Structure formats: C-alpha cells, structure tokens
Amino acid sequence: MEVREDWKATTVYQIYPRSFMDADGDGIGDIEGILQRLGYLKWLGVETLWLSPVYASPQRDFGYDISDYRAIAPEYGTMESMKRLIEAVHAQGMRLVMDMVMNHTSSDSAWFEASRSHRDDPKRDWYLWRDGRGKDGKKPPNNWRSMIGGSGWHYEEQTEQWYWATFLPFQPDLNYRNPVVKRAMLDHVRFWLDQGVDGFRLDIFNAIFKDASFADNPRSWRPFPSEDSPEGFFQRPLHTIDHPDTLAFSKELRAVLDSYSHPSRFLVGEVFGSPEALKRYCGEHADGLHLVFLFRAMRTAFRAEAFRALIAEYEQHFAPPLLPTWVFGNHDRARSIDRLDGDPRRAALLAFVQLTARGVPFLYYGEEIGMTSLDTPFSSSLDPLAHHYGWVPDLLWPWMKRMGLFVHRDVCRSPMQWEDGHHAGFSGTKEKTWLPVHPNFRRVNVEAQRKDPNSLLWCYRRLLHWRRLLPCLARGEMRLFEDQRSRRMLLGYERSLAGEAWRAEIWLNFGTQEQALPVGDAPLAWFSSLEASVEEVAWLDRGVALPMLSEAALLVSRPTRLRPFEGVLLVHRHG
Numbered sequence: 175m176e177v178r179e180d181w182k183a184t185t186v187y188q189i190y191p192r193s194f195m196d197a198d199g200d201g202i203g204d205i206e207g208i209l210q211r212l213g214y215l216k217w218l219g220v221e222t223l224w225l226s227p228v229y230a231s232p233q234r235d236f237g238y239d240i241s242d243y244r245a246i247a248p249e250y251g252t253m254e255s256m257k258r259l260i261e262a263v264h265a266q267g268m269r270l271v272m273d274m275v276m277n278h279t280s281s282d283s284a285w286f287e288a289s290r291s292h293r294d295d296p297k298r299d300w301y302l303w304r305d306g307r308g309k310d311g312k313k314p315p316n317n318w319r320s321m322i323g324g325s326g327w328h329y330e331e332q333t334e335q336w337y338w339a340t341f342l343p344f345q346p347d348l349n350y351r352n353p354v355v356k357r358a359m360l361d362h363v364r365f366w367l368d369q370g371v372d373g374f375r376l377d378i379f380n381a382i383f384k385d386a387s388f389a390d391n392p393r394s395w396r397p398f399p400s401e402d403s404p405e406g407f408f409q410r411p412l413h414t415i416d417h418p419d420t421l422a423f424s425k426e427l428r429a430v431l432d433s434y435s436h437p438s439r440f441l442v443g444e445v446f447g448s449p450e451a452l453k454r455y456c457g458e459h460a461d462g463l464h465l466v467f468l469f470r471a472m473r474t475a476f477r478a479e480a481f482r483a484l485i486a487e488y489e490q491h492f493a494p495p496l497l498p499t500w501v502f503g504n505h506d507r508a509r510s511i512d513r514l515d516g517d518p519r520r521a522a523l524l525a526f527v528q529l530t531a532r533g534v535p536f537l538y539y540g541e542e543i544g545m546t547s548l549d550t551p552f553s554s555s556l557d558p559l560a561h562h563y564g565w566v567p568d569l570l571w572p573w574m575k576r577m578g579l580f581v582h583r584d585v586c587r588s589p590m591q592w593e594d595g596h597h598a599g600f601s602g603t604k605e606k607t608w609l610p611v612h613p614n615f616r617r618v619n620v621e622a623q624r625k626d627p628n629s630l631l632w633c634y635r636r637l638l639h640w641r642r643l644l645p646c647l648a649r650g651e652m653r654l655f656e657d658q659r660s661r662r663m664l665l666g667y668e669r670s671l672a673g674e675a676w677r678a679e680i681w682l683n684f685g686t687q688e689q690a691l692p693v694g695d696a697p698l699a700w701f702s703s704l705e706a707s708v709e710e711v712a713w714l715d716r717g718v719a720l721p722m723l724s725e726a727a728l729l730v731s732r733p734t735r736l737r738p739f740e741g742v743l744l745v746h747r748h749g
C-alpha cells in the first residue's frame with residue numbers, strides 16, 4: 175500500500191460538535207461528549223472525523239466566526255480536552271480533521287479590533303478597507319455582492335471607510351495580499367498540524383483572494399447562486415470568487431501539508447461550481463487541494479440515469495490521480511432523506527452509491543440513521559443567515575428553499591438522536607437543548623437501529639466495513655456497465671484493483687418495481703441494501719470470517735431479481 179496516500183481510501187464523518195453529544199449537561203454538545211461516543215463511531219466503521227469549528231468564537235455563526243485560532247470555545251472544552259480527543263481518535267486507528275476558516279475571522283478577533291480602530295493601525299491592512307464612492311464616500315467602493323446577497327461592503331463611521339465581508343457582516347475577510355497575514359494564517363495551520371490533526375476542511379476556500387483592482391463585477395441574469403455555480407444575485411463574481419491567486423494558494427497550502435511526514439493528512443475545499451471548474455483547485459499535477467467537495471449529488475434526481483450521468487461526469491473530470499467526493503448532506507443543507515420522501519430504503523440505496531462508487535465519502539452525523547430536517551419556524555431561527563433574511567415571512571421560506579436559497583440552517587443541526595429517552599440521549603440537561611430534538615427521536619435513533627441488522631444504520635455499517643475488507647472499493651478502478659436501455663431503473667458498475675483477490679459488481683434498482691438482474695457470473699458472496707445476511711451479522715458482531723475469505727470458497731447462486739429500491743453488491747474472484 176502506498177503509505178503517503180492513505181487519505182485516498184478513507185471515509186469521513188462530519189460532526190457538528192454543538193449537536194453531537196453533550197457531556198456536561200448544558201444543552202450544548204462538547205468535546206467530552208465526542209470522546210464518550212468514539213466507541214460508537216468505531217463500531218460504525220468510519221475512519222476520519224471532521225469537526226465543525228470548535229475554536230474560541232462569539233458563536234454568532236456557531237463557530238464559523240473565529241476569534242482565536244489557538245484556543246477552544248469554553249462550551250466545547252479546553253485545549254487539554256482537544257488534545258485528548260486527538261490522541262483518543264488516533265488510538266482508535268481513526269483520523270481527525272479540523273475545520274479551518276481562512277477567509278475571514280470574527281469581527282471580535284483581536285486582529286480586526288486593532289484593524290478597525292484606526293486608519294494608521296499596523297493591522298489596518300490585514301483586512302480589506304476601501305474608501306467609498308460618492309462625494310461623501312457613503313456609497314460602497316464597488317458593486318461586489320457577498321455570497322449571501324446584498325453588498326458585502328460595510329461602512330465604519332469611526333474611520334470613514336468600508337470593509338469587505340464575503341459572508342455575514344461580522345465575518346470580515348482577511349487580506350491575503352499582505353504577506354504578513356498569509357504567514358500568520360499558515361502559522362495557525364502549522365500549529366494544528368503540530369498538535370497532530372490529520373488535515374483540514376477549508377471553509378469557503380473559493381473566496382480567499384479578491385482582485386487587487388477592485389473593479390466592478392460583471393452583471394448576470396442569474397437570481398441565485400447554486401452548488402453548481404457561484405454566479406447569482408445578478409452578478410458574475412469574476413473578481414471575488416475563484417480568483418487565479420486562490421488557485422495558486424491551494425498549492426502553497428498543499429506544500430505546507432506535504433512538509434509533514436505524517437502519511438495521511440489532507441485538505442478538502444469547500445468550493446462551488448461544476449466538477450470541471452472545481453478540479454482546478456486540485457492542481458494540474460494533483461499538487462493543489464487533495465479533495466474538493468462535489469455538491470452536485472445533493473441535487474441529483476433519484477433516477478438511475480441521473481446517477482449514471484453524474485458518475486460518468488465525476489469519472490471524466492476526477493480521473494486518477496484525482497478523486498471525487500460523495501456528499502449528500504452537511505450543516506448548511508436540508509437533511510438528505512427529505513429529498514427521498516423520508517424512505518430509508520432509498521437512503522440505503524444512496525449510501526450504496528456513496529460508499530461503493532469511486533471517491534471519498536463524507537457522511538453527515540445522523541444521516542446514518544435517517545435523521546430528517548427539523549420543522550421549526552423560519553422566524554425564530556437561531557441561524558444568523560436566517561436573520562439576514564429576517565424580512566422574509568415564514569410563508570415564503572419553502573419557496574426560497576425551492577429556488578435553491580437555503581438560509582434556515584437550524585433544520586439540519588438538531589441534536590443527534592441516540593436513544594428514545596430524555597433529550598434522545600443527547601443531553602442530561604433539565605432545561606432545553608440549544609436546538610430542540612426532532613420529535614421523531616422515539617422511532618429514529620441509534621439504539622433502536624443498532625438492534626436491527628436490517629436498519630439503515632446497519633446498512634451504513636456493513637458498507638463501511640466492506641470498504642475495509644475489499645480494497646477494490648476503497649482504491650480500485652471503476653467501470654460503469656453499459657447503459658441498460660431496457661432496464662432504465664438499473665444502475666450497474668464494477669470496482670476492481672490490480673493484484674487484489676476480489677472485484678465487486680454493484681447493481682442498484684432506483685425503481686418502485688422489481689427488476690430482473692442481468693445474467694452473469696455466479697459470485698462468491700452477495701449482499702443486499704435491504705437486509706443483512708446471517709454471515710454479515712456473524713462477521714460484524716462476532717468476528718466470524720466471511721465464507722468468501724476461506725480457501726475453499728464456494729460460489730453462491732447469483733440473485734436474479736432486485737426488489738424496489740434494492741441494491742446488491744456481488745463479490746467475485748478477481749482475475
């Protein structure tokens with residue numbers, strides 16, 4: 175195994191620390207809580223944990239507004255508990271990736287406070303300050319729009335200038351054209367690498383450099399940006415997003431990671447656009463970010479041909495040595511199962527795609543048990559993005575969602591549903607939890623699904639463990655089977671890896687009708703998305719070897735039909 179490239183075979187689980195597990199009973203999740211639940215994550219079989227920000231922060235954007243990059247927010251723990259977490263994760267053979275918000279700091283950070291205090295302050299140039307237009311300078315310096323709509327320029331009376339913020343006004347952008355700023359931020363990156371973290375998820379990485387000319391952005395007809403394009407709010411963000419200097423910076427950051435000998439560290443960028451555009455962040459020689467999030471899967475229709483086209487596109491643009499990523503949810507989007515009529519069979523089918531197609535899968539906490547979005551009024555949202563759109567009446571919120579503008583993010587951040595007891599086992603507080611627990615927790619929870627080998631949770635668990643068992647899934651090549659014109663509901667592909675004993679054949683039925691499986695070789699074993707076989711349960715729970723692992727493996731008979739929404743994985747002897 176190529177040691178330096180371990181990250182290529184990993185599976186990532188995103189923890190939103192505020193909502194995962196509350197150990198100290200204040201209604202807010204914490205690091206100690208994550209430590210308590212490591213056993214579960216190990217049982218599940220995920221390999222890398224990505225933590226949304228836990229740094230010191232006024233929490234106005236729940237951690238994506240950092241005031242001190244080298245301290246932990248007291249509600250989450252201390253530097254000492256963070257170090258223990260890193261150690262404990264490593265002791266379990268897992269990895270820990272932190273969220274790194276490089277584009278902006280909190281407006282409460284000491285840097286910004288100094289910067290805004292005086293035009294002559296040595297840190298003035300650490301952020302983007304400009305004179306306004308018009309005779310009294312009260313018009314924004316140019317037409318640039320923020321990522322969330324409206325001008326991203328904010329006027330400060332005290333120094334009579336405007337500062338730039340790509341996101342919310344309390345998240346001022348750093349000036350990366352100042353070499354001192356760049357060095358200071360790279361030092362933060364090194365600080366955490368020195369603590370032993372295994373990499374970073376890079377927050378709105380596409381916005382790091384703004385054009386030095388500060389020229390107006392061209393107009394566009396697109397009303398809203400999407401996962402597929404940052405163009406929106408009637409503007410093409412030519413000078414604000416995807417700047418060539420940001421692409422160059424991805425290589426600089428990569429070089430920092432490469433200077434560490436630890437084999438598995440990686441960077442994954444939050445960037446938006448078509449797969450073709452996004453691959454530029456990985457560098458022409460795979461010398462940029464290791465991975466970028468591909469969000470298109472979140473909007474892909476639940477149809478075989480749609481996923482077939484998506485896989486083909488990913489394969490085209492992220493051919494080796496690049497790797498696609500498979501993302502169905504995160505802390506900024508509605509829960510993925512909402513798009514599937516809340517049907518765990520459909521969710522299990524997408525889990526099959528996510529964990530058996532070529533690429534690095536990113537699971538969002540709770541996805542593995544089919545947690546659904548919280549139904550909570552837009553007008554009482556805690557999310558600052560919802561406040562930004564406070565003028566929108568509750569009635570219009572579903573319409574906005576349909577238009578692709580998702581600004582009520584509380585709905586996907588409700589506490590993890592561990593069991594059917596007090597606060598779903600998330601917190602012991604007698605008071606309210608920071609966001610309410612979803613009322614379906616009595617039915618949808620970890621404890622109930624752990625007992626049921628045919629549950630969605632077990633489907634994830636089985637998939638995660640097969641990926642370990644079958645190197646072709648984690649590292650192999652991928653070949654889509656010929657388009658099944660006569661069987662439009664079926665998607666089929668094969669994974670194989672030179673020199674390995676097994677190859678995997680995967681068939682997925684996206685339809686509501688039973689489908690005949692194409693004829694082919696008899697496998698050594700096969701597994702279904704809808705239920706666990708006796709062998710799998712014995713393998714996972716009692717450590718009994720799977721029959722196909724034995725020398726005298728027998729061929730089992732090939733399944734001939736797929737039930738509605740059933741996926742199967744057939745293991746064959748390779749070559």
Ligand code: GLC
Nearest residue numbers: 235238275341377378505506
């Ligand atoms: C990213 C984060 C989001 C945050 C924003 C500003 O999109 O995922 O949660 O609000 O950046 O940092």
